Amino acid sequence: MGGVVTTVPRPPRMGRLWALFGVVLALALAPVLLARFVGPDPLDPAVVERDIAAEYEEQRGVALELDCPADMPVTSGEGYTCHGVTADGEPVSVWIQIDDSEGLDGSYTWGVVPAPVTPPIPAPSPGG
Numbered sequence: 001m002g003g004v005v006t007t008v009p010r011p012p013r014m015g016r017l018w019a020l021f022g023v024v025l026a027l028a029l030a031p032v033l034l035a036r037f038v039g040p041d042p043l044d045p046a047v048v049e050r051d052i053a054a055e056y057e058e059q060r061g062v063a064l065e066l067d068c069p070a071d072m073p074v075t076s077g078e079g080y081t082c083h084g085v086t087a088d089g090e091p092v093s094v095w096i097q098i099d100d101s102e103g104l105d106g107s108y109t110w111g112v113v114p115a116p117v118t119p120p121i122p123a124p125s126p127g128g
Contacts, residue, residue: 040074043072045072052064064084065087066084079095
């Protein structure tokens with residue numbers, strides 16, 4: 001019974017390396033995932049349409065029926081275009097730009113997109 005006992009070191013377990021890799025990956029992705037899923041709600045199109053139409057009517061004296069995109073995420077510098085028609089039947093396009101630098105409150109500015117200018121048709125020349 002006087003045998004020799006030897007201890008052979010185990011190779012490192014791959015499971016520990018994968019677990020460490022998972023932790024590092026989770027820490028790296030956490031800010032991106034938090035910003036995506038915990039960030040501010042997108043702009044509510046009905047609220048934007050109502051607010052801009054009210055300001056438009058106050059400024060120009062004519063009612064505006066506006067239609068904005070359904071999906072308007074609050075991302076600083078992002079822009080959206082809404083289309084509508086005045087009570088006089090004039091088509092109107094409005095641009096919206098998100099001003100919110102931290103993306104927390106959804107503040108924006110808006111303005112009317114100028115209508116395209118149609119060049120005048122020249123009068124026919126005499127004798128030609």
